[in-house]
Amino acid sequence: MFCFFTSVAVVFSILCSCLYRELYARF
Incomplete structure (x- = not known):
């Protein structure tokens, strides 16, 4: 379960990091 x-x-x-990168690249 922990795994x-x-x-x-x-x-x-x-x-989240990929989405943040996309948003950051957009702005």
């Missing part, structure tokens, strides 16, 4: 939570957190963090 699953950690992997989900990592994926969410990667998606």
